[in-house]
Amino acid sequence: MRFCVIGAGSGGRAFAAYLSSKGHPVNLYNRSYTRICVIKKKGGIKAKGELKGFFPIDLITQNLELALNKVDIILIVTPASAHKSIAKKIAPYLSNDQIIILNPGRTFGAVEVQKIITEERGYFPIFIVETQTLMFTCRQLKKNKVKIVKIKKSVDFSAFPDKHTFFINDTLNEVFPQLNPVENYLQMTLNNIGMLLHPTISLLNASAMDYGRKFKFYVEGATSRTCEILEALQMEFRKILAKLDLKQINFCEWVEKSYGFKAKSIYHAIKEIKAYENIFAPKQLITRYFTEDIPTGLVPMASLGEFLEIPTPIINSVINLSSILCGIDFKKEGRTVNNLELIDYIRKQMKVEDILEIQESQKTQIDA
């Protein structure tokens, strides 16, 4: 199998090195030259950590057409907020039966990419998959280097539409045995953990980050009282999932699965995660914590809440204030059940009585 990795940040480098280590030919694409110039000069990536060594890359390029030529699997390893523009750029060069994997998809990543490819190419036989989280804990280093701190043992994924999931699993399993198929796409994509912590902790430390003060993002930035807002946010997510008969993987469950210990609250969990201990806050306010996690996490959840008639005052409050801070209309820019035309898809997951109730209430509003 031949791979194309889109994005040469830490995650893209880790993927490219990993695939090369398994003997697969890899093309590595990056939009800007600075991130790939040394990789190109050296002909490959130098990894440290769980995966060590120099790993040759077949093609290192800023040319998407070349990067995508004759590949079987396309790994998109960029902030989810870039999925839209990447989908548009790759659409002309896609060929039948390619598999696109979003690492990770955040909420509704595969739907967004699917929709754009259909707009650009019409119906097109292609498979789109999103993972729940990045497969590596890694850090980009200078030149052509990457530090792969950890290759995760189990990473959930699902295709959209999800009838493709098990078929794709057979293909992927050989290369990525850690990928774990999730039958229901909504079950996976709505359990996006990134949107829970990042924007809200940033908001409650907004002045310090904007002032450029050095502090530990989780240790100092997530106090017992500010974690109450995370609990309230999680409760809103839970109500949305429950309305769709989906199970919420709450933060404490996720921590137990990922880090192997039990905690009684989000606050206690955050305080005990060793990996969080030395993470410093970004020294600027506007980062992916807002620009990625809001439009591809909180905004889709808010739109789903609105469609299901579940009030989401806390989600909305975080979106509203962050929009002003960043000067971006996230509700307009972000993924929603309306702009992704997901309403019929969501209805299939709903109980008949809930559909009828919402139809009735919408009818009343229109009459009024």
Next chain:
Amino acid sequence: MRFCVIGAGSGGRAFAAYLSSKGHPVNLYNRSYTRICVIKKKGGIKAKGELKGFFPIDLITQNLELALNKVDIILIVTPASAHKSIAKKIAPYLSNDQIIILNPGRTFGAVEVQKIITEERGYFPIFIVETQTLMFTCRQLKKNKVKIVKIKKSVDFSAFPDKHTFFINDTLNEVFPQLNPVENYLQMTLNNIGMLLHPTISLLNASAMDYGRKFKFYVEGATSRTCEILEALQMEFRKILAKLDLKQINFCEWVEKSYGFKAKSIYHAIKEIKAYENIFAPKQLITRYFTEDIPTGLVPMASLGEFLEIPTPIINSVINLSSILCGIDFKKEGRTVNNLELIDYIRKQMKVEDILEIQESQKTQIDA
């Protein structure tokens, strides 16, 4: 004239000393003993600053009935969030034609006190006044001391109902020549400056305050980006005032009036106010900045916005997140046009076409 000062914090002490300095008999009441025990022992207050010296106080007591006996003017000098309970406690001991002054009233303070006294005593000939801001810049010191940094030159006030304002002005002017009557009560009470800065700056520094980190509240806590939220908040206030044909006194105008310089934005104004330079943030999260300014400032504004059908997403966002942080349902606890039965009063200030439009829209909602 005989005075009663309720509250022996910095403001109450400043008032008591000021009135004593003018030769008026003063009773000083405080709920807790610790604040008044040394004053009682010494028989008066020791002031430094613009007003200097020892000022005897006639009666220093925890007994409200005694404190209110035969006084002409009652000065309430407590956080506005305490007005409700104080009104209830003083009601039984009030006598005809007394003047109650709330220092300051925040938004709708006089309405709230008026309503409670009417509930407790039925119709009762009394005058209730609120000031826009505290008449003194002062700091409580240990024992029986107070530092009066500044006696302000001009402080707006208005009675509720405002037909009493000019009549009361004649009485008050002799003692408080700096009091400046404002003809329209709503014009004054809706231009409450405290609600603009305190809760939002606290919210955007919530983690640091909860963590107990030492930082300068305005210098570090109000950055250019976080001040964008203050501008957005102010814009929502402006729309509400405009709908009632009232003039907003925006922050820059207020700064020019209070501090004598022009600034082009809230951010620039805050940075140039000398008095703000060395103010440190409270080393705990839950303070008057939330518990006073939200229920007696942002909540009434949000309720007025809702009544006037003016969206207030930013006000609501600050209230929602602060409610979770403090564990207090501010929308339920705070002053609103509904719980103060102010709707008819507000209507008198509205244009006929706006009243008709809102009636029409409410009718449609009820039909639905």
